Amino acid sequence: MTEMLSGGEMLIRALHEEGVEYIFGYPGGAALHIYDAIFKQQAIEHILVRHEQAATHMADGYARSTGRPGVVLVTSGPGATNAITGIATAYMDSIPMVVISGQVPHDVIGTDAFQETDMIGVSRPVVKHSYLVEEAARIPHIVKEAIYIATSGRPGPVVIDIPKDTTDPNELFEYDLPDTVELRSYKPAIKGHVGQVRKAVQALLDCKRPVIYVGGGVVQGNAAPELCSLAYKLNYPVTNTLMGLGAFPGGDRQFLGMLGMHGTYVANNAMHHADLILAVGSRFDDRVTNNPSKFCPDATIVHIDVDPASISKVITADIPIVGQCKPVLNQMLSKLDEELNGREIDSEPIDAWWEQIDSWRESFGLDHDMYKTESDSGKLLPQQVIQVVYQATDGKAFVTSDVGQHQMFAAQYYKFEQPRQWINSGGLGTMGFGLPSAMGVQFAHPHSTVVCITGEGSFMMNMQELSTCSQYSLPIKIVNLNNQALGMVKQWQDMQYGGRHSHSTYADSLPNFVDLINAFGHVGLRAETLRELDEAVSLAFSDKHKSDLVFIDALIDPDEHIYPMFVRGGAVNEMVLNKHD
Amino acid sequence: MRHLLSVLLENEAGALSRVIGLFAQRDFNIETLTAAPTEDETLSRLTLVTTGDDRTIEQITKHLNRLIEVVKVIDLTDNEHIERELMLVKVRAEADARTEVKRTCDIFRGQIVDVTVNTYTVQLIGPTDKLLAFIDAIGTSRILEVVRSGVSGISRGTKVLSV
Numbered sequence: 188m189t190e191m192l193s194g195g196e197m198l199i200r201a202l203h204e205e206g207v208e209y210i211f212g213y214p215g216g217a218a219l220h221i222y223d224a225i226f227k228q229q230a231i232e233h234i235l236v237r238h239e240q241a242a243t244h245m246a247d248g249y250a251r252s253t254g255r256p257g258v259v260l261v262t263s264g265p266g267a268t269n270a271i272t273g274i275a276t277a278y279m280d281s282i283p284m285v286v287i288s289g290q291v292p293h294d295v296i297g298t299d300a301f302q303e304t305d306m307i308g309v310s311r312p313v314v315k316h317s318y319l320v321e322e323a324a325r326i327p328h329i330v331k332e333a334i335y336i337a338t339s340g341r342p343g344p345v346v347i348d349i350p351k352d353t354t355d356p357n358e359l360f361e362y363d364l365p366d367t368v369e370l371r372s373y374k375p376a377i378k379g380h381v382g383q384v385r386k387a388v389q390a391l392l393d394c395k396r397p398v399i400y401v402g403g404g405v406v407q408g409n410a411a412p413e414l415c416s417l418a419y420k421l422n423y424p425v426t427n428t429l430m431g432l433g434a435f436p437g438g439d440r441q442f443l444g445m446l447g448m449h450g451t452y453v454a455n456n457a458m459h460h461a462d463l464i465l466a467v468g469s470r471f472d473d474r475v476t477n478n479p480s481k482f483c484p485d486a487t488i489v490h491i492d493v494d495p496a497s498i499s500k501v502i503t504a505d506i507p508i509v510g511q512c513k514p515v516l517n518q519m520l521s522k523l524d525e526e527l528n529g530r531e532i533d534s535e536p537i538d539a540w541w542e543q544i545d546s547w548r549e550s551f552g553l554d555h556d557m558y559k560t561e562s563d564s565g566k567l568l569p570q571q572v573i574q575v576v577y578q579a580t581d582g583k584a585f586v587t588s589d590v591g592q593h594q595m596f597a598a599q600y601y602k603f604e605q606p607r608q609w610i611n612s613g614g615l616g617t618m619g620f621g622l623p624s625a626m627g628v629q630f631a632h633p634h635s636t637v638v639c640i641t642g643e644g645s646f647m648m649n650m651q652e653l654s655t656c657s658q659y660s661l662p663i664k665i666v667n668l669n670n671q672a673l674g675m676v677k678q679w680q681d682m683q684y685g686g687r688h689s690h691s692t693y694a695d696s697l698p699n700f701v702d703l704i705n706a707f708g709h710v711g712l713r714a715e716t717l718r719e720l721d722e723a724v725s726l727a728f729s730d731k732h733k734s735d736l737v738f739i740d741a742l743i744d745p746d747e748h749i750y751p752m753f754v755r756g757g758a759v760n761e762m763v764l765n766k767h768d
Numbered sequence: 769m770r771h772l773l774s775v776l777l778e779n780e781a782g783a784l785s786r787v788i789g790l791f792a793q794r795d796f797n798i799e800t801l802t803a804a805p806t807e808d809e810t811l812s813r814l815t816l817v818t819t820g821d822d823r824t825i826e827q828i829t830k831h832l833n834r835l836i837e838v839v840k841v842i843d844l845t846d847n848e849h850i851e852r853e854l855m856l857v858k859v860r861a862e863a864d865a866r867t868e869v870k871r872t873c874d875i876f877r878g879q880i881v882d883v884t885v886n887t888y889t890v891q892l893i894g895p896t897d898k899l900l901a902f903i904d905a906i907g908t909s910r911i912l913e914v915v916r917s918g919v920s921g922i923s924r925g926t927k928v929l930s931v
Contacts, residue, residue, distance in 0.1 A: 496831050496833075500827060
């Protein structure tokens with residue numbers, strides 16, 4: 188006999204049966220029936236946040252670090268609208284997420300009822316799909332479909348808006364979760380077109396100056412092992428986008444570093460002079476291409492992407508391949524073996540290309556040894572902070588970041604070896620992402636070291652979650668690159684607005700972060716010199732504080748800029764390399 | 769270039785708003801849009817008139833396909849097709865002008881579907897340029913009200929757009 192459950196109970200049951208472990212949420216009127224259903228079960232753990240935006244970022248961090256969908260539960264009206272920034276963040280970076288919002292009951296929808304908001308309408312531009320529940324009995328089916336859509340094809344957030352009457356505990360329905368879902372209008376591509384794969388492999392074998400340009404699609408598509416196999420087999424240089432960091436190991440000889448606006452000199456030069464670009468799960472974002480009309484003038488572009496709309500959107504692909512990165516790369520690997528048929532790849536042209544690349548690398552490489560000695564000014568530099576953290580964590584921590592200079596320093600100087608190790612808001616650029624996403628990562632990986640590299644500006648956008656961290660004893664290590672200003676804004680103002688720091692500084696009104704952290708029951712440390720930093724970092728990552736949240740307020744040189752940086756409107760190899768450039 | 773896109777859409781609440789939202793969100797142009805259920809009531813058929821270079825049209829098609837509820841999209845302008853639009857026009861037609869309006873209406877094979885002492889309401893069906901030519905021929909000074917349905921299109925020959 189089938190079980191009779193209420194809408195709220197069916198929702199939780201279906202989520203559990205779909206493998207959901209955590210729901211990140213915040214209760215409110217329209218969601219109370221659902222919260223009562225949560226109270227009566229133990230299968231799923233609900234995490235009570237302090238702000239709905241943070242709930243979405245936690246679910247996002249959980250999803251990015253595991254590949255499984257993050258689940259959020261909020262109430263109607265302000266609960267729903269507060270979640271929007273996090274939904275948009277996940278949408279821009281193609282992160283699987285299911286956001287359940289309570290809604291006012293059907294009979295008052297459209298009457299401007301208390302805490303009513305048209306969540307379907309408000310979220311529409313930033314979701315992959317959304318559902319307004321019309322019949323309670325459909326809830327299990329909708330959950331199944333929502334998770335399938337969120338996680339398949341190009342992943343993304345899906346909203347389920349649930350009017351309160353459909354979760355009424357007094358109305359029971361037959362619980363029926365379908366085994367599979369079949370949508371006639373949604374059939375995401377998996378394998379690539381065989382003819383296109385053949386052409387791509389031929390192009391790879393015919394080129395002289397190749398670059399493999401790897402994006403977040405390789406991370407999200409679990410295709411890093413295949414990507415590495417292909418790159419090693421060919422001995423071709425690899426550059427990762429901000430979202431792709433970790434897909435190819437950051438310490439590898441074949442790795443050129445990140446490309447783009449704050450990419451390395453060698454990566455951007457290699458891109459500009461390449462005759463073949465193999466773009467895998469990357470989308471030619473404007474932070475990568477700079478001026479599209481000057482982008483990679485001599486290159487044949489091979490573009491692998493699961494989303495046909497990403498192909499030839501910004502840069503026309505010569506050989507487009509629509510499909511998931513993993514199966515397509517596997518197809519390419521076997522085609523390559525077939526083509527080579529046991530013979531070695533002719534390395535001569537590649538040797539010359541490597542020579543050129545190495546000379547670029549030597550002329551303006553990033554200095555990864557700045558942590559060893561004090562800076563000339565004696566001031567603590569942001570690069571040093573990242574390097575010290577990198578050393579202390581052996582390069583193995585999960586690192587989340589917020590948005591700004593600290594994010595770029597972390598991307599440049601923390602050499603990510605593994606996919607899903609680096610978690611940041613690349614597409615939307617959401618300040619306030621770092622702490623809550625680190626919490627989501629820590630929930631998913633309770634025994635791993637999770638570091639949040641932040642700036643005081645970003646940190647203050649979601650610092651209320653320090654209270655959530657106390658409640659759930661999350662031992663996150665937060666490294667605050669405190670330059671007492673909105674550093675990236677200030678840098679642009681230095682470079683493009685004659686140094687007029689319009690509303691980018693607030694030094695006199697910053698809190699004493701150590702006291703603030705202590706007030707939440709955590710451990711606060713301060714470092715103003717390299718020596719103090721070394722001590723603080725050793726202490727933070729010592730066994731003594733294994734179970735504590737430790738916050739290091741690193742007071743860095745407020746005038747430090749992040750370089751290299753694209754010259755606006757230029758080609759990708761046109762970069763400002765330092766302050767005097 | 770002007771393109772006629774035919775879209776097969778799940779006939780569900782909110783589906784049409786996603787299509788329209790997409791055009792606004794991505795700054796795509798939308799000239800006319802018609803939508804109604806097909807013989808299979810679970811599906812709606814849309815005809816969209818838009819303009820853009822090949823690259824833009826390709827993006828529009830891809831983004832439409834990306835919407836979960838969109839079942840199929842074709843560009844009718846790629847092949848031979850028929851397009852029709854319905855227009856209702858209320859024109860001033862007093863005294864000696866009446867015969868002139870009636871004659872113009874006949875030339876365009878329009879039908880007068882409502883008559884008052886001072887006005888005719890003319891129904892006209894055809895491709896958009898024919899409707900616009902009628903407006904020109906009557907003269908805007910005589911026109912009181914124009915209602916156009918937007919274009920509906922279908923492929924010529926045996927080709928069909930179905931699930």
